[in-house]
Amino acid sequence: MKNKLVFFFALLANICLANMASPLRTGTINANALSSKDVSILKEHIGVRIFKGFKTAQFDIEYSINTKIEGGQIPLIFLAKDYKGDFKVWVDDQLVNIQEIPNYIIRPKDSPFANFENSFDYTESGYNYIKINWTENGHNLYKLDDLKYFEASLKKGDHKIRVSYTANVWVYNAEWVKEYSFRYALAPAAYWKSFGGLTITIINESELDSVATNLGNPIEGKFATISNWKFNQLPTDIFEINYNPVIGNLASTLIKIDPFVLMIICGIFLFTFHLWLSISYRKRNLHKKISWVVMLGSFLSPFLILSTYIAFYLIIENLLGEHVSSRMGYYFLIFGFYPLVALIYLLVMIAIDWLVKKYLVKHII
DSSP, X not given: OHHHHHHHHHHHHHHHHXXXXXXXXXXXXXXXXXXXXXXXXXXXXXXEEEOTTSSEEEEEEEEEEEESSOEEEOOEEEOEESOEEXXXXXXXXXXXXXXXXXXXXXXXXXXXXXXGGGGSXXXXXXXXXXXXXXXXXXXXXXXXXXXXXXXXXXXXXXEEEEEEEEEEOEEEOSXXXXXXXXXXXXXXXXXXXXXXXXXEEEEEOSOOSSEEEXXXXXXXXXXXXXXXXXXXSOOOSEXXXXXXXXXXXXXXXXXXXXXXXXXXXXXXXXXXXXXXXXXXXXXXXXXXXXXXXXXXXXXXXXXXXXXXXXXXXXXXXXXXXXXXXXXXXXXXXXXXXXXXXHHHHHHHHHHHHHHHHHHHHXXXX
């Protein structure tokens, strides 16, 4: 029996720990390009078109560059992962072939990526990496071979490099309601040889309220269907477009009260009702040794009390609909406490019944 209990609680703990995994479901990982030291980036424009439903967005980034050397070179390399469809790059309106960086050409001293040295930190293990913070307290390390590159034959002077891809949304599941965002790391621009200015245009076709950014007010004064920003320095390390769904008053109220508190309130009513039934039965059956009302109710009432906890969760989930967080789906585990709750409840009711019987015998007989 002891071994079975140990196994049960170990299983319960493992399920709970699984639910404590990262609440952030990452979408497309995309960031500013890393620039060769032979290239000056004169200006950058980021265009974002948010599609209906806020599930995907089209990113179009254009870099105006100037190169002081001529011939075949690798002017920019990109961090882009988990995007939808193709990741495309044009150099002076000519589509170029994007390649994964092969590991075998990274380490040699004559590597074509030697001009990107200042863009990376060096670890004790011998790898070059770039660190990007995607959340306030969390970051990821990306090695050079995590990135993409292209080769181009460029003349000295000015050129335009355009990047296009469809990004998938990030989803944060820590609270009752999912929070959605598109994220773009501006931080790699700190490694550029020069920063000539940044403009951002967002076209919001999502048809949703509560869409916002962390860029402050746009040039027009407020976030609208089409909004523009202009910066002479990096406004933030991570540029975000956020959508927090608006929920109804009933769902909001139930969440604020909390299903556990609601369960306690229902539990007080159920306990009071069971107590009234037990006392009424005892008055009519003073000399009965065992009260079937006490016994039956001591198993049924805790079950109903714990069931109200699940019921309130299901009600809230139904009210929230598609935006309910998947991390709230472990409420059924409360039934793991049923044997303990039922035992305590039974002992309390037996004690109360004994006291009531003793009082009635003393004052009636």
